[in-house]
Amino acid sequence: MAQKTLNVMFIGDVVGTPGLQMVGRMLKSFISKYHVDFVVCNGENAHHGKGMSLEALNQLLEAGVNVVTGGNHTWSNFNFFDTLKTHPQVLRPLNYPKGTYGKGYAIYKLPNGLGDIAVVNLQGRTFMYSIDCPFRTADWAIKQIKEQGKDKVRHIFVDIHAEATAEKIALGWYLDGKVSAVIGTHTHVPTADERILPKGTGYCTDAGMTGPHNSVIGMQIKSATDRMLYQTPHKYECAEDDVHFSGVLLSMDVASGKTVGIQRIFYPEFDRGVIQG
Amino acid sequence: MAQKTLNVMFIGDVVGTPGLQMVGRMLKSFISKYHVDFVVCNGENAHHGKGMSLEALNQLLEAGVNVVTGGNHTWSNFNFFDTLKTHPQVLRPLNYPKGTYGKGYAIYKLPNGLGDIAVVNLQGRTFMYSIDCPFRTADWAIKQIKEQGKDKVRHIFVDIHAEATAEKIALGWYLDGKVSAVIGTHTHVPTADERILPKGTGYCTDAGMTGPHNSVIGMQIKSATDRMLYQTPHKYECAEDDVHFSGVLLSMDVASGKTVGIQRIFYPEFDRGVIQG
Amino acid sequence: MAQKTLNVMFIGDVVGTPGLQMVGRMLKSFISKYHVDFVVCNGENAHHGKGMSLEALNQLLEAGVNVVTGGNHTWSNFNFFDTLKTHPQVLRPLNYPKGTYGKGYAIYKLPNGLGDIAVVNLQGRTFMYSIDCPFRTADWAIKQIKEQGKDKVRHIFVDIHAEATAEKIALGWYLDGKVSAVIGTHTHVPTADERILPKGTGYCTDAGMTGPHNSVIGMQIKSATDRMLYQTPHKYECAEDDVHFSGVLLSMDVASGKTVGIQRIFYPEFDRGVIQG
Amino acid sequence: MAQKTLNVMFIGDVVGTPGLQMVGRMLKSFISKYHVDFVVCNGENAHHGKGMSLEALNQLLEAGVNVVTGGNHTWSNFNFFDTLKTHPQVLRPLNYPKGTYGKGYAIYKLPNGLGDIAVVNLQGRTFMYSIDCPFRTADWAIKQIKEQGKDKVRHIFVDIHAEATAEKIALGWYLDGKVSAVIGTHTHVPTADERILPKGTGYCTDAGMTGPHNSVIGMQIKSATDRMLYQTPHKYECAEDDVHFSGVLLSMDVASGKTVGIQRIFYPEFDRGVIQG
Ligand SMILES: [Fe+2]
Ligand SMILES: [Fe+2]
Ligand SMILES: [Fe+2]
Ligand SMILES: [Fe+2]
Ligand SMILES: [Fe+2]
């Protein structure tokens, strides 16, 4: 019997070696446990917390990741630019201006005769760089995908890398019914608002950080706090401890491309004690 | 037998009449169900989505709220300034500069002989206004509370109203062990990172929004999206539909003031479908 | 004998009734004194300090202005939007996204058989709204102007409305040799860097404010200072006193369109006392 | 006969080796020509365009500078922090938070029995870091100076390093009559609004840049423009050509400390051609 749903795992910003190791350690068991068909992972912080590297990319691919998306930190490691230009499994936000290295969307073949999936990487502008409009760019990408992919692309996954919740939510509504899922990245904190929007798009404001949580969004606590206390530069140092895997799992209907199930994956769980009553 | 834990409910940014009605409809049942002793509620958007009003304040107090905190939108309704100056149950972020109306922390008597609780309202600065340092202001407030409250104030609750996850997380670590809880507001999206930090402080980056979720953080979708599409002003109009209650429930040890249980409350749940497998 | 140079007067942001009155009182004498052929004026603050109005527009046109440019405050007065759509002599920054009311460049007939002049209004993005790229938009506009205007448009005047000096200067260099002049607005302070760039483009970072200088960029001193002291909203109130005219005068070669003379006009001069020696 | 006025030269942001060489080449002739008694110089960009160094400091002092002020770029060269802590002639903005290296004001002995002068370095917050309030910090510094300096400090010079014109102008009005002069830095463009405010304070929004003007505020044109075109990082490279000296000269009454003459110094002048008429 033909498989009726496609299961997609999205992994939130992987931070540094601790994050890479966690993906290496856990991803295959999650793929098996949840029958995951395709894995997308945001890697903008995989290279020691800032940017990407070929080595980090290879580690992610070996761990089972199919496509690596990026964000503002994609540009932090100049040595990665060549890989960005040539490697088919790496994306950077599509709405960087014309002339920027790399590509922002691509169509990938799914296993098991499930057809194709398009992955689109976008970046917000509120409190961030003044790049092209993510809304109009999304419209353009969908049109391209439909033209290029013909009937085979029923699934479109969007990683919206943005700071402001309003911008991500507005994009979710804007794309509801036009894409399979809109999942946010960049804040490094998982949000609890995963849902299926009325027209069938899976949405979550942020997939959270896969990396060291004894930290301030991946950075050692003292350096991060000193930046705020003194408002002067303090060297970025990647944290190491309390590593968690953070992502979002989606089941998409193969026939329609719509999301029929969405669930956050955070492992291991934080200590929450017990509410007394 | 003396009660050993104090249960505190914190309600995330209440937006407009829909949010006020939801608090009015649900809070008492939650108080009963979870044995809540004390309720703090962020009200910066209670007055039609922007600012506070005496009417909204009274509705919240009648619904069972004990203290109403604020944020950047506290200043959006000029008519509320008198109430801000005089009403004992209203706070605004403490780290607004000297000379600003209102107060930013206060000590309140708990029921059932549980002693006193201090509530401190702070605001972040990243991507926000250049007000006083929230870290140093927190230290100052704790010192004041200890001096004023003597042995009776074992519980300190902090609402950190901020945009950037890094700033909220850094404050959580900075205050771990010094206060009972640090819970964030302002982004209107609940985060799934509620936890008990190593030294006993309950922490959650954002308590989310109590209000209409068929919206962009409470605003009608079209107006909000138009602001982003055209980068020009579009009138704020409060949304109305898909109203949810969003907050965080904490159990604190009465003897030590430490948090022993933390749980998000989001009601009703979003539609998440079912993961296939 | 045919006139060999075109004299263009550009008037910096006109603020409120005091600014409008100053233009009405002085412009005609400047036109006469300096043999001005064409007058462009930034009017984004003409309507009581915020936005434009049909009444303010008519006052400027009667005073001798030929074209009124805008900026971020163009959108502050909703009542002006119809005029923006229909009136041939009003521009708003061209690089607002597609779908925005009004137009951002136009070609105007010059007097005395001097051919045509194009006026292009652009806005920066650093510390401002995330609109389209002003550099690429300028290229596009120049191409349109060349196509539409054929040989008759030898002069192109650019008002770059921006906050950051770096963005304005970069645009000046980018357009050197492609347009007759790039003059900045928005900061309300005249800069002393007027110059002719190597390829013949007249450049000045800011043309300054025509309006009340007993103020903080046109606003009453106390309100403006209170905003900074308290970081809370304080009502905008337009100042009234110490009104000065501030602009830039350019002589352009009629045959080539290049600038051959540039001079700031600030009237009356500020009190500067005397350096002792 | 006793000297009745004190002449103070303030040099705007010195950028890189070209800027240092220009100061070395010209300052002594200006000191002689204008009878300058005291020289203050903003050096935040002296070290290859970003930050300060001991070597750059020594070059400035040898050239005739008495005090070197700073700004946001003071922190760009970590190797300078020791000098910042110990060297009496180096200042950094005073309103950086408590615990920051270095000092933000000092009292210096004037030559020729003219008494003492205090130099205060402040930084704005609009579009910059969230440091302490520059207005309140200025009040505090003036109080300290009066207490420490007794009757001998009649002159107070303020360098306000800030982005927004509104913040600098507001500070000028706020300090009018309380200090001898408020001169701005940071934008690297000289403003033409030098004036004597009603109560005797010399004011100018920006003293401009002493450095290479075939550049974008000191940076090579291509790198600077690429940053704006692509919104990605491009290496800072200091420009080299078209070096100008930019500063402000003030005559202050020795008895009252008030400014009696203010004049911009920009050398050599830019090419402005000739207005035709
Ligand atoms: Fe990230
Ligand atoms: Fe990011
Ligand atoms: Fe809010
Ligand atoms: Fe808020
Ligand atoms: Fe303006």
Ligand SMILES: [Fe+2]
């Ligand atoms: Fe403006």
Ligand SMILES: [Fe+2]
């Ligand atoms: Fe500088």
Ligand SMILES: [Fe+2]
């Ligand atoms: Fe600076």
